[in-house]
Amino acid sequence: MTDPYRVLNINSNATDEEVKQAYRKLAKRYHPDNYINNELADLAAEKMKEINAAYDEINRLRSEGVPGGGFSGGAGFSGGESGSDVYSRIRILLNSRRINEAEVLLQRISVAERNAEWHFLNGLVLYNKGWLQDARVEVETACRLDPYNAEYRAFLDRFSTGSAHSPYGRTYSGNGCSGCDVCSSLICADCCCECMGGDLIRCC
């Protein structure tokens, strides 16, 4: 096998961060999606395979402690665990409204390790500071990265709602779908079905 560092076009003493960046850059360039209906598709797929193999190889070598890397690759794995630890600490800080400390902790996490939770918590910090545009961007990113997380969704909804105590109610004209909308749509659908001789909801 050829030298994996040469495949990624980097020095053998590059840091983990640089390795990751080089990998991402190449993967982006040779991604099969860029070559749909293109005669180069096969070539790109082959190249992609090579890049993946080289990246895996470097990670494997570094996790075994083979010299040539700045940090050990193992940190990446344990980083996942200590990461969630940090996140729960940040949540506790946020609950006790120690926003600045939470922000410092968040900024310490390296860019490569920032996941949906990071973006959500950063959104919370920004929301608490009142930086609502940046906060919305962060929470939307979190929702995109983890679309099934109810907590992120619920928080995103909070942006567009005012106080429940307001006598003026919700004047926000969003495209949301309330429980009422669902029921009335079902009833309408049922009526339409009945007109055509069918039935959607048996009991009415």
Next chain:
Amino acid sequence: MFGYIRPVQSELLVREHELYRAVYCGLCRYGGKHISHFTRFLLNYDFVALALLRMSVVQEEAKISLKRCPYHFKKRRTLCADGSYELTSAAFAFLLYYKALDDINDSKGIKKFFKRLALPFFSHIKNRVKGYEVLESVIEKQINKLAELEKTDTPDEQFSLDRVADCFAVIVESIASYGLKDKEKVIASQCGYHIGRYIYIIDALDDIKKDSESGNYNPLLIKYGDISGVIDNIEEIKTTITDSLNAFSSVYGLNVIGEERDKSYDNIIFNICELGGRAALNKVLGSLNLGGTND
């Protein structure tokens, strides 16, 4: 300067409307008596809203009395709430002075000369305020910080509207929460922050045509490149402005939970954030021909 944060009067109950006018009248009268008669012509709705917010958060005892207005010659119902008025007038005087100073630094040539001539008048107003040194230092610091940001910021994808808006928002925050403690402080400061952010961004949106012609600093022009960039992203701007109003409303909602209280103040403030703020936004959009209506 501003005037974006006011209730939709047709939606107020008659007694709420009377209360609102009484607060306006009281603040105007107080400013005229203790600061300068000229402030009576410069007073705007934003400061009335701040005075209202303050009264409502600290539950200041206030009584309404009939007094004659020298400019309308009619007797008017006036609300006396000197504590809140004193703070609001002081903040008003400081803002007038530092805004004038900022204007002088921004302008050139003959205009600068004439503006400088008017400065003693503003410093006279400022000097009549006694005992708000902390507030003054916050305002001075933030205005300088804003001027600094205006100089250094260049068009950039990473440009954060919030970072620039933060300066003015912190000013309003410190006015609203001046001298308060605990729960009152949290509510007043956050409401103040959201009001400040709202005013700053909507003011930038309102001035966008003027600034793009004259080349003056405008954070929206920096963030979105030029006026067509702003128009392309108008939904984003609208969202962020209404987000501030929503956040203001939900923070203020914490103030009214679980207490037996006069609902008039609360209703006026909810009117401001739920209806009035959006009405002002629509008006600004309408003036830019961007489909806003004056509803």
